Amino acid sequence: MAEVRISGLHKYYGPVHALKGLDLTVADGEFAVFVGPSGCGKSTLLRTIAGLEEQDGGEIRIGGQVVNDMRPRDRNIAMVFQNYALYPYLTVYDNIAFGLRARKVGEAEIKKRVDDAAGMLGIASLLERFPRQLSGGQRQRVAIGRAIVRQAQLFLFDEPLSNLDAKLRDEMRGEMKRLHRNISTTMIYVTHDQVEAMTLADRIVLLRDGRIEQQGTPLELFERPATGFVASFLGSPSINLIPARLVKRDQAVAVLLESGEVLELPDERARGLEGYTERAVTFGIRPQHLSRAGRGTAPSGSARITATADLIQPTGTRTYVTSRIGGVPVTAELDAHDVHEQGIVLDYAVDMSRCLLIDPATDKVI
């Protein structure tokens, strides 16, 4: 159990500045997820915390102790790798016991810990097998088991589920969460998958280009993104971003799309926006905040817009309908039975109270 405190962390790979002065605290017992597009520095950050990469500046504290110059083995951490990193010449039992033997733990204690972990992960019957005799999901459980028995103060996961197929990944995601609840050790988890980030995290740390773009609870980041980048990274299907202008209409502030439609903002949403009128903005609206007008109850403060359904993608529960609005393709998430045929003209209700307005010059949410 330990808090991780990082300040002013820099890392270079030759001329590439991979981490640009990161400050970050992961609280004791927290499940933190580092997420971001590839090349954002999330794996580098994790590996630097593990001590597998040396930092070029800044400080890392684990459990109050500065670990800058400590070898990985002295940091009392456990790590699970994307490709499992199981030793092919050892049985499952010996794989799980590997770290304990390296630390000279007694065989009786090893047996107890391995059996406990294997029971928790449902691999007790596989202990005598070799890794090549296991499925992908089983291998990943063994890798997690090897981390659990260490009883380390910090767990690091480097994209542990990305080699699994979709169904297994869903299942293992649930197990990861249960695992954290059971052992409540501080965990840092790296992924590029926003669904994993949203579902697992106590706190998401979204990285972009070697810097922290935003951090907070999953819902904070989803509902109150600081930038257009955060807004478009989280959420599936991703948020619609439509170039527009902010204009004054009568007493109200409204969004004027390039195709000429005017979408009026409700008063409480328009507050504080006076300074932005007559300026270019990016109008952001999530697919689930578009609905078919006249079906069910449209939220108050909704604006209306008409568009043709160009593309219909049913998922069973919801149906994604793509139309051209304001010159760009816009996806709406509708009820499964709302739309059936391509080409029909739809009347959308746009929930303007939930929209985002982004300054295109700075990418900041207004």
Place this chain on the structure above:
Amino acid sequence: MRAAGTRHKRGKLVLRLAVATVVTLIFLFPVYWLFMISFKTPDEIFHVPPLWVPGKIQFSNYWVLFRDGDVVAIWNSLVVAGISSAMAMLLGTFCAYSLARFNTGGENLAMWIISQRMIPPIAVVFPIFLIYVYFGMVDTYAGLILLYTAFNLPYVIWMMRGYIVDIPLELEESALVDGCTRWQTFWRVVFPMARSGLMATAVFTFVFAWNDFLFALILTRTEVITFPVMLTHYFGGQSNFWSKIAAMSVLGTIPIFIAVTLMQRYLVRGISLGAVKG
């Protein structure tokens, strides 16, 4: 139609087997002949027409080698080849690890090292002889061991670097995080992972030292004569001791048989299957 196709296929197979058998016989015949001579009496060796099999298997040709103490040459070869390969493997594997994992010497050092192996031995044998005379290392175990170690090192480094580079880095990183030092990681992860490569390379270095004639000829006198050099003593101006040549050659071939058998077993790779997704 189908029957004709099958017949055609079977005909091809028979032809292929026939050709393979003929080629194998051609290649195996000298080995067979060598073994047969070693069991023949002098009369049988020079018999016209040649005898395909000796009248009876007798070991007097071998017994003579033991009686005269000539077999010490086999022992010398075993000592020199065995110790020098072990040393080359140990040193070379560490060097290879350093090149593979720490990129020691940048991009070109590995290439430069293997290029040392390509020097024609004859170009350096006389300078080495003079140096050895100066240091009193001619006709000593240490002299030959040192030389074969040095000559095998580039090969070991080159081969082992390739094997080590193929080991997934995560296996080592996982061991480092789990509590191993670099040394422990080397022994507990790299060594078992590269085992088949190690064995195969070791066989080759052993064979090189075992078969070397040039250096052994020039750097030995009486004390540490190796088996190839001993063999040349049986070729005389007046006559050749065919029985001794054959018996000694058989003795010298047996370790290589063993080595090749080992190699076959270890060259079958696939031990790394299951380490990572695959």
